[in-house]
Amino acid sequence: MKLIGIVGNNANRSYNRTLLQYMAKHFASDVELEVREIGQLPMFNENLMKAVPEAVTELMTAIEAADGVVIATPEYDHSITACLKSCLEWLSCVGHPLTDKPVMIVGASLGQQGTSWAQTQLREILNSPGINAQVLPGNQFMLSFASQKFDEQGQMTDARTVEFLEKCFGSFQRFVQTNRETQLALA
Structure with a gap:
């Protein structure tokens, strides 16, 4: 199973990047999870749609080739980041690679509420x-107090948190498989 993981911010130090990198290593025997950055994407601008930026085209191609997408979103002022919103605007106006694509939402934050507002x-x-993704219902993985949950090597240190992530990710794998079988049946 080939998945694309999207880091939902452009910060140099990001616990959402750390979370996706951890997931890529932890679930490597089950899936290939390629972590992609969105910081290089230009802010969405309708004036640029005639000549779509290469970084946007590359991301669309990667998403189209993948079986599913995992988006790791931080929460900035009870919302998703401006760069993630801009990325989604590009993806909803050009090519529509998320249409019917299985998507799992995860998030890490420094605070107690995790990323509940941003995930909603x-x-x-x-x-x-315009986007029409197939978003995994339930199974919301919201990592609060992220600075306390990873060691210096990016390994998750809390066994209960790892267990819950494994449960959520197992649900996503089944969701992707069911979506793939449905798409084949409809073809």
Whole structure:
């Protein structure tokens, strides 16, 4: 199973990047999870749509070739980041690679609430016309106090958190497989 992991911010130090990198290593025997950055994407601008930036085209191609997508979103002022919103605007206006694509939302934050507000907003955006992603219901992995949950090597240190991530990710793998079988049956 080939998955694309999207780091939902452009910060040099990101616990969401650390989370995706951890997932890529931890689940390597089950899936190939390629972590992709969005910091190099230009801010969405309708004036640029005639000549779509190469970074946007590369991301669209990677998503189209993948079986599913994992988006790791931080929470900035109870919302997703501007760069993630801009990325989704590109993906909803050019090529539509997320249409019917299975998507799992995860998030890490420094605070107690995890990324609950951002995940709710992201879920609404991904379900909207123009994007039409197949978002994994439930199984919301929100890592609070992220600075205390990883060691210096990027390994998750809390066994209960790892167990819950494994449960959520197992649900996503089944969701991707069911989606793939449905798409084949409809073809």
